[in-house]
Amino acid sequence: MTILRATDIGISFGGVKAVDGVSFSVSSGQILSIIGPNGAGKTTLFNIVSGIYAASRGTIHLADEDVTGLSPHKLAARGLSRTFQNLQIFQRMTACENVMVGRHLREKCSLLPALFRTPSVTRQNRETRTAALDLLAYVGLKDVANVPAGSLPYGACKRLEIARALAAEPRVLLLDEPAAGCNAVETEEIDHLIRQVADRGVAVVLVEHDMKLVMKISDRILVLERGRPLAEGTPREVRDDPKVLEAYLGQHGAREAARA
Amino acid sequence: MGARLNQRFMILAILAVVIAVLPFLFPSSYYFRVASLVWVSALAAIGLNILMGQAGQVSLGHAAFFGIGAYAVAIGPTHLGIPPWAALLIGAALSAVLAYLVGRPILRLKGHYLAIATLGLGVLVALVISTESRWTGGPDGMPVERLTLFGWRVSGSYTWYWVTGALLLVGTWIALNLDETPTGRAFRALHDSEVAAQVVGVDVARFKLQAFVIAAVYASIAGSALAFMNGFINPDQAGFLHSVELVTIVVLGGLGSVVGSIIGAAVLVTLPQALTIFAEYEHLLLGLIIIVSMIFMRNGIVPSLSGLLLRRARS
Amino acid sequence: MAEFLQFLISGLTVGAVYALVAMGFTLIYNASGVVNFAQGEFVMLGGMVTVFVSAAGVPLPLAAVIAVVAAVVIGLLLHRLAIEPARGASAVTLIIITIGASILLRGIAAIVFDKQFHKLPGFTGEAPIDILGAAVQPQSFWVLGGTAVVVVALYVFLEHTLLGKAVLATAANRLAARLVGINTTTIMALAFGGSAAIGAIAGILVTPITLTNYDVGTLLALKGFAAAMLGGMGNPLGAVVGGLLLGLLEAFGAGYLSSTYKDAFAFLVILIVLFAAPQGLFGRRAVERV
Numbered sequence: 004m005t006i007l008r009a010t011d012i013g014i015s016f017g018g019v020k021a022v023d024g025v026s027f028s029v030s031s032g033q034i035l036s037i038i039g040p041n042g043a044g045k046t047t048l049f050n051i052v053s054g055i056y057a058a059s060r061g062t063i064h065l066a067d068e069d070v071t072g073l074s075p076h077k078l079a080a081r082g083l084s085r086t087f088q089n090l091q092i093f094q095r096m097t098a099c100e101n102v103m104v105g106r107h108l109r110e111k112c113s114l115l116p117a118l119f120r121t122p123s124v125t126r127q128n129r130e131t132r133t134a135a136l137d138l139l140a141y142v143g144l145k146d147v148a149n150v151p152a153g154s155l156p157y158g159a160c161k162r163l164e165i166a167r168a169l170a171a172e173p174r175v176l177l178l179d180e181p182a183a184g185c186n187a188v189e190t191e192e193i194d195h196l197i198r199q200v201a202d203r204g205v206a207v208v209l210v211e212h213d214m215k216l217v218m219k220i221s222d223r224i225l226v227l228e229r230g231r232p233l234a235e236g237t238p239r240e241v242r243d244d245p246k247v248l249e250a251y252l253g254q255h256g257a258r259e260a261a262r263a
Numbered sequence: 264m265g266a267r268l269n270q271r272f273m274i275l276a277i278l279a280v281v282i283a284v285l286p287f288l289f290p291s292s293y294y295f296r297v298a299s300l301v302w303v304s305a306l307a308a309i310g311l312n313i314l315m316g317q318a319g320q321v322s323l324g325h326a327a328f329f330g331i332g333a334y335a336v337a338i339g340p341t342h343l344g345i346p347p348w349a350a351l352l353i354g355a356a357l358s359a360v361l362a363y364l365v366g367r368p369i370l371r372l373k374g375h376y377l378a379i380a381t382l383g384l385g386v387l388v389a390l391v392i393s394t395e396s397r398w399t400g401g402p403d404g405m406p407v408e409r410l411t412l413f414g415w416r417v418s419g420s421y422t423w424y425w426v427t428g429a430l431l432l433v434g435t436w437i438a439l440n441l442d443e444t445p446t447g448r449a450f451r452a453l454h455d456s457e458v459a460a461q462v463v464g465v466d467v468a469r470f471k472l473q474a475f476v477i478a479a480v481y482a483s484i485a486g487s488a489l490a491f492m493n494g495f496i497n498p499d500q501a502g503f504l505h506s507v508e509l510v511t512i513v514v515l516g517g518l519g520s521v522v523g524s525i526i527g528a529a530v531l532v533t534l535p536q537a538l539t540i541f542a543e544y545e546h547l548l549l550g551l552i553i554i555v556s557m558i559f560m561r562n563g564i565v566p567s568l569s570g571l572l573l574r575r576a577r578s
Numbered sequence: 579m580a581e582f583l584q585f586l587i588s589g590l591t592v593g594a595v596y597a598l599v600a601m602g603f604t605l606i607y608n609a610s611g612v613v614n615f616a617q618g619e620f621v622m623l624g625g626m627v628t629v630f631v632s633a634a635g636v637p638l639p640l641a642a643v644i645a646v647v648a649a650v651v652i653g654l655l656l657h658r659l660a661i662e663p664a665r666g667a668s669a670v671t672l673i674i675i676t677i678g679a680s681i682l683l684r685g686i687a688a689i690v691f692d693k694q695f696h697k698l699p700g701f702t703g704e705a706p707i708d709i710l711g712a713a714v715q716p717q718s719f720w721v722l723g724g725t726a727v728v729v730v731a732l733y734v735f736l737e738h739t740l741l742g743k744a745v746l747a748t749a750a751n752r753l754a755a756r757l758v759g760i761n762t763t764t765i766m767a768l769a770f771g772g773s774a775a776i777g778a779i780a781g782i783l784v785t786p787i788t789l790t791n792y793d794v795g796t797l798l799a800l801k802g803f804a805a806a807m808l809g810g811m812g813n814p815l816g817a818v819v820g821g822l823l824l825g826l827l828e829a830f831g832a833g834y835l836s837s838t839y840k841d842a843f844a845f846l847v848i849l850i851v852l853f854a855a856p857q858g859l860f861g862r863r864a865v866e867r868v
Contacts, residue, residue: 053462079464091459093452095519104452108464110445114473117444118437128443171464321670323677368853374669375613376856379803383848386800390845394838503796507677514674543689550682557675558663 006031006206007083007175012051012061021047022058023230029175029206034197036209036217039227040250045210046088048227049179052208053085054078065175080108082174086164086181088210094153098144098163101152102135105170109134138166142196158189165196175206182213194220215262218242226250271439274522278435282428286421295420297536302427303489305528306434308512309521310481313438315510316519317447318474319454320370321378324385325509328358328479330392330501332486333407337496338398340408347410351487355480362479363472370471385506393498404497407490423492430488431525434481438521450474451519482509508549515556517563526564580711585833586826587709591718591787593825594725595621598780599802600809600817601732602773608749608812609762609769611669615676616656618799619683620774623649624781625790626687629696638699646778652683653774657767680795687792700786717786724783728776729818736814745769749812801844807851810858819859 008028014021022044029035037045050056052063054075062071065081073081093101110131116124139145142162147155152163161181168176178197182190194216201207211217217224217238224241226233234244241247282302289295307329314320335354339345345353369380392399399405410417417426441447449470453460461467490496499505508531516527531552535545560567599617606614627645632638660679664672701720706713736742747755748765756762781790788794805824809816824844832840851858 055458055462075458075461076464076466079462085462087459091456091462093455093459095455096448096451100448100451104448104460104465105463107445107449107452112445112449114446114477117446118440118477120440120444124444127445131445167463323673372852372856375673376852378670378673379613379807380849380852382800383804383845383852387842387845387849390839390842504681507674507681510674511678514671544685546681546685546688548685550678550680550685553678554660554675554682557667557671557678558660561664561667561671 004030006066007052007208008064009048009052010062010064012048012058012063014047014051014056014058021230022051025061025225025227025230025232027208027225027235029208031174031206032201032204033222034201034207034209034220035223035225036211036221037225037227038211038214038217039233042229043227044230045227046179047230049085049177049208049210053083053177079171079173082171083177084168084171084173084175085177086161086168086179088179088183090157090160090164092152092160092163092167094151096152097149098139098152098155098159099132099135099148101163102138102166102170103131105138105167106131106134108171135170138170139163141169142166143192158185161185161189161193162196165193165200169200173205175208176200177208177210179210180212181209182211182216190216271442274439275432275436278525279432282425282432286424292420295424297533299420299423299427299492300489301529301532302424302431303485303492304509304512304532305525306427306431306488307482307485307509308516308524308528309431309434309438310478310485311509312513312516312519312521312524313441313450313481314474314478315513316517316523317441317450317454318471319450320471320474321381321510322385322475322478322506323378323382323510324388324503324506325381325478325482326501326503326505327385327388328362328482329486329489329505329509330388330496330498331358331361332483333490333496333500334392334399335483336410336487336490337405337407341405342398347408347491348412351410351484351491354487355483358479358483359476362476366472366475367468370468370475382503382506385501386503389498389501389503392501399498402498404495406495407493409494410491417491418494420492423488427488427492430484434484435521435525446470446473504549507553511549511553511556514563515552515560517565517567520563520565523563523565530564581833583710583712584714585829587712587714587718589826589829590822591721591784591825592828593805593822594721595780595784595788595798595821596801596805596824597818597821598725598728598776599798600805600821601729601814602776603802603806604812604814604817605732605745605769605773605776606766607806608814609745610661610766611752612661612672612676613669613803614770614773615673615799616680616683616795617773617777617802618795618797619680619687620649620653620777620795621781621784621798622687622790622792622795623652623683623774624778625698625785625794626691626696626781626792627778628782628785629698629790630691632698642782645782646775649774649778650771653770653772654767656774657770661766661770662763680799684792684795691792693792695789695791696785697789698782698785704786715787717783721783721787724779725818728779732776732814741768797841800848804844804848804851806858807856808847808858810860813858813860816858816860 005028010026012025013023025048039045051058054073057072062069065083070078070081110127136148139148142165144159144162182193190213197207198220221238224238225235226241226247228250233250234241234247285298311325314322332354335357336347336350339350339353340347365384372380393402449465452465453467453470457467486500512527512531513524515531516523535548599621602617603614606612624645627648628641631644632641656679660675664675700717702716706715736746744760745765747760748762752762805820806817808824809820824847828840828843831843
């Protein structure tokens with residue numbers, strides 16, 4: 004069942020068409036990867052889908068509801084979560100608190116009970132903390148739960164963002180270069196994590212440069228070049244597409260992809 | 264989490280002990296007045312700290328709300344016949360409403376734009392207070408009727424020391440409560456990364472506004488207390504210089520630290536009293552304190568000191 | 579008609595002062611990203627130093643030169659002692675530092691000088707000139723003329739000298755400027771010194787009309803800032819236009835609407851500009867990259 008559908012998305016920045024006529028759809032439990040050279044508009048596309056930028060044309064549907072132009076927090080309320088290419092963790096909060104914020108939508112948040120710390124607030128806090136610790140364990144970060152997120156190593160921060168994104172129990176998860184800067188071992192762990200998440204029924208959309216990872220876990224791949232769609236299909240189809248080979252993978256990339 | 268609970272309790276306990284014990288060290292009523300001034304300034308600073316330290320916004324016009332609280336309890340009883348305690352509540356309500364109405368557009372701004380907008384707001388309020396002399400007594404100020412509660416006339420520096428101390432304890436308790444709540448986390452999250460907070464479901468605009476209103480109410484109540492205590496107020500209480508003092512207290516103590524706000528107030532209120540004989544040097548000293556502390560103790564007293572202690576403990 | 583003309587000229591005169599303050603802001607903002615609250619104090623120093631030095635027996639023109647030099651020295655000290663050490667601090671911290679500096683300078687002025695109002699004699703006499711029924715002080719022409727000279731000089735400096743181009747380069751992209759060998763610290767010091775000079779000149783020009791006292795700096799800084807915002811923060815032409823517009827707004831507002839709330843107009847302008855169009859008349863909207 005198609006849970007996220009983007010149709011004919013376009014946006015310009017001062018005359019430059021960063022995204023021009025891109026469409027895609029994802030179903031629950033499916034993994035869609037968006038690849039392309041730098042500047043292809045991948046992160047811009049993500050920013051549009053997650054409500055940070057407003058597209059100049061096109062529509063986005065979440066479970067058949069038109070959510071075009073909704074602000075990020077409203078999209079989050081409708082089950083959309085994302086991580087960031089440039090890491091946007093809450094540096095001064097602990098790892099556990101980062102994930103607890105992720106559960107914000109699952110919490111009751113009224114001001115007066117918070118100011119006076121009623122028993123229900125304390126109880127809810129305990130529940131949120133437990134859920135957060137579970138998620139941290141899931142991504143392998145339970146030991147650093149009380150460490151300020153700003154002092155965690157890069158790979159840990161990447162996993163922390165994923166844990167935070169999962170805390171809201173989303174239907175759709177957008178991952179922006181989750182394996183960037185990770186070594187082979189870390190990438191393997193991320194690969195494993197993403198597959199587990201998809202197996203739970205979450206629709207995953209991935210932006211990545213690591214071709215091995217992409218070819219290995221994706222159900223479908225969308226290739227972008229200079230803001231326009233270049234090819235779309237299964238990993239095998241995309242790998243063999245001559246347009247893609249010429250524009251992006253090149254000879255070496257094709258060999259890499261074949262090895263995956 | 265048990266550790267956090269202990270920390271909260273410790274802070275409140277130590278504060279209560281300090282408030283209870285200090286009178287034994289005071290040789291005259293003058294000291295009680297200064298201490299009351301510290302408690303009042305600390306209360307306003309704690310509120311501002313929620314806005315600046317937690318939610319990461321800035322307000323260079325915060326004395327406006329302090330002034331509204333002060334003038335509410337002056338104008339209400341004198342010109343409108345409202346009982347003083349009701350005037351205090353009305354002042355707080357007025358501040359909350361103004362913060363709510365103005366906060367919506369103002370908090371869409373960031374960085375120095377927000378700083379200047381709040382500054383402009385503060386100056387406008389002070390200007391209105393200073394100009395409408397029929398109501399406010401103009402630049403020379405006006406007297407304030409004493410507070411009476413259930414027939415008891417609250418007056419005297421000794422009494423006000425305890426009243427303001429109690430207010431500070433309650434204010435501190437509330438601010439500390441926020442820490443482990445969704446609201447408190449939302450504030451700190453939007454401070455660290457507004458976009459990530461939004462994406463995770465935090466309605467950033469709503470929470471910024473909440474922080475702003477909370478800070479306004481704190482300042483208003485503090486202003487009302489000062490007005491009752493002194494029996495007199497003037498437009499300087501709402502002025503730009505006072506706003507700068509409040510911001511300095513918060514930053515000096517350490518952004519985000521409730522204890523820091525109290526210590527900052529203690530330093531900024533008592534230091535000029537201790538070091539200067541002539542009131543003329545007050546400006547000079549304030550300016551120097553601001554510059555020096557912003558350059559050398561950018562994070563504030565409490566974070567700098569605790570960082571120092573942590574490093575000592577490790578080595 | 580006479581009344582209209584009166585407001586027009588007084589508005590332009592005071593607007594010229596705002597324009598000069600705004601230009602000072604813009605120069606420093608462009609070179610260092612700092613919003614300098616002490617800008618108004620330079621104007622105050624220009625007037626006050628001239629008054630006190632000439633009262634000590636020094637001929638007026640020399641006293642004025644000494645005042646400008648004094649302001650420049652203080653501007654350089656401000657940069658060296660308060661801004662340089664705080665490099666890397668957040669925008670808000672820097673604003674607070676400059677506010678602290680302005681309070682400090684005001685405190686020193688109150689002690690070194692006094693708290694009274696002081697006046698300078700008009701450069702070409704005090705007798706008002708009649709223009710179509712409006713009584714115009716000859717000093718107004720000095721103010722307008724002086725401002726025009728400063729604006730042209732600044733324009734020539736920025737656009738037609740190598741040093742000026744270095745300032746523009748630093749404003750556009752500080753890192754890139756350093757990479758091509760521009761000493762940005764020197765540029766910033768230059769900006770502070772230049773702003774101080776411009777402010778002091780404004781103070782000397784306008785003191786015969788508006789008088790001066792240790793406290794005039796704050797309100798001037800705020801209004802100058804309003805003018806800079808109105809024109810577009812960082813745009814020198816915008817600063818001039820913004821200043822003149824603000825002066826006119828104030829004069830006509832005070833004349834036709836409410837004279838008691840004359841000072842409020844500037845702050846209303848700040849708020850309206852910030853809400854409606856933060857980029858001002860000539861600025862560009864910035865897009866944030868995530």
